[in-house]
Amino acid sequence: MILRAAQRVCDEEGLAALTLRRLGRELGVDATAMYRHFASKADLLAALIDDLFLREVRAPEPGRAWRDNLRDIIVDWWKLYRRHEGLSQAMAGQPDDEPQLFHITEWSVRELIRAGIPQDQLGLFYQTIYNFTVGNGLVAAFSPWLTVPELRDEQRRVYAALDPARFPSATTAAPSIYPETEEVFLFSVELILDAVAAKGAAQDAGADRITSAG
Numbered sequence: 001m002i003l004r005a006a007q008r009v010c011d012e013e014g015l016a017a018l019t020l021r022r023l024g025r026e027l028g029v030d031a032t033a034m035y036r037h038f039a040s041k042a043d044l045l046a047a048l049i050d051d052l053f054l055r056e057v058r059a060p061e062p063g064r065a066w067r068d069n070l071r072d073i074i075v076d077w078w079k080l081y082r083r084h085e086g087l088s089q090a091m092a093g094q095p096d097d098e099p100q101l102f103h104i105t106e107w108s109v110r111e112l113i114r115a116g117i118p119q120d121q122l123g124l125f126y127q128t129i130y131n132f133t134v135g136n137g138l139v140a141a142f143s144p145w146l147t148v149p150e151l152r153d154e155q156r157r158v159y160a161a162l163d164p165a166r167f168p169s170a171t172t173a174a175p176s177i178y179p180e181t182e183e184v185f186l187f188s189v190e191l192i193l194d195a196v197a198a199k200g201a202a203q204d205a206g207a208d209r210i211t212s213a214g
Contacts, residue, residue, distance in 0.1 A: 002027065002037060006048050010086040020044065045090050046098060052087070053100035056080050060107050066114035067193050073107055074133050074189050081137025088141035092134050116200025125196060132192060136185055145178075152178040 024031035060069035145151040159174035
């Protein structure tokens with residue numbers, strides 16, 4: 001009940017509106033009652049964010065292909081930012097030592113191992129996925145001209161009005177230069193998954209050559 005009330009305040013009014021005193025009013029109790037559950041707003045946020053990751057990012061299914069599992073992790077993770085824009089900055093700044101964030105790392109790295117990524121590059125690939133997902137979540141939360149259809153239309157008109165003699169490529173791309181936000185994200189996810197698959201295939205091919213030579 002407490003976490004859902006905190007989530008509602010953040011989703012509707014933003015992180016700045018969330019205080020333990022405000023949360024007490026939402027729940028119809030004295031603010032001091034909140035301190036029996038959470039020592040500070042930081043503790044409350046840590047619990048809320050961990051709970052959101054637990055509820056909204058699905059665990060991978062053991063029998064599925066690594067690509068499908070990794071795609072679901074990335075997309076669920078990004079959609080968490082899209083659904084809870086008021087919490088996006090707090091989520092991005094949360095240390096990775098919360099229980100559910102450990103699970104996100106474990107699941108992602110496990111699928112990278114299944115894809116054939118070599119051990120010495122697991123960190124590079126995982127950090128790329130992390131930066132890509134969180135970065136896109138933050139950009140979407142703080143850049144309405146990327147997410148609001150009317151503002152995207154306005155940006156296309158701005159590009160279409162450029163001098164084609166000076167900006168021939170940009171004006172050519174103007175009609176399609178600001179696609180729908182989720183379409184762009186999903187397109188980019190497949191590019192990352194293609195890179196993972198290519199690296200895994202290259203590792204397999206190299207191992208086969210070594211085996212053949214032996």
